[in-house]
Amino acid sequence: MVGALAPDFELQDQHGTPVKLSGFRGRRVVLVFYPLAFTNVCNSELSALQDFAADAHILTVSVDSVFTHRAWADQEGYTFPLLSDFWPHGQVARAYGVFDEAKGLAQRGTFIIDGDGVIRWSIVNPIGTARDVADYAKALAEIS
Numbered sequence: 001m002v003g004a005l006a007p008d009f010e011l012q013d014q015h016g017t018p019v020k021l022s023g024f025r026g027r028r029v030v031l032v033f034y035p036l037a038f039t040n041v042c043n044s045e046l047s048a049l050q051d052f053a054a055d056a057h058i059l060t061v062s063v064d065s066v067f068t069h070r071a072w073a074d075q076e077g078y079t080f081p082l083l084s085d086f087w088p089h090g091q092v093a094r095a096y097g098v099f100d101e102a103k104g105l106a107q108r109g110t111f112i113i114d115g116d117g118v119i120r121w122s123i124v125n126p127i128g129t130a131r132d133v134a135d136y137a138k139a140l141a142e143i144s
Helices: 040-050 066-076 091-095 133-142
Strands: 010-012 018-020 029-033 057-062 082-084 108-113 119-125
Touching (some): 029 040, 066 082, 119 133
Parallel strands (some): 057 082
Antiparallel strands (some): 010 018
């Protein structure tokens, strides 16, 4: 997918507000798919993103409901959008090739999208394997 136009989507965040990827044109986006809220690995990854200082917008996506995302964001203090790919179930994760059909949730996929909407970097880890936020910073620095 690197070098391709990122599939556009519109999903609701933890407040029920629609967020459209193409609304971020002109700005870089770090798009992070994760399996499920309230799990140890996902919590550690998103907590690291909360402290991630980069010249890019963070968007996170899972198949959890808006209500689950709201409860989790409130509990953990997440301030970036937690987007619900609940219905149609996993449609956006499928568009990015990170939906695990057997388990019904997203793998740990990360995509850095430039201001023109082009995917410039990506990594996909198995569901149980955490990503390193330092890799995002390095990739962002390389594509500046």
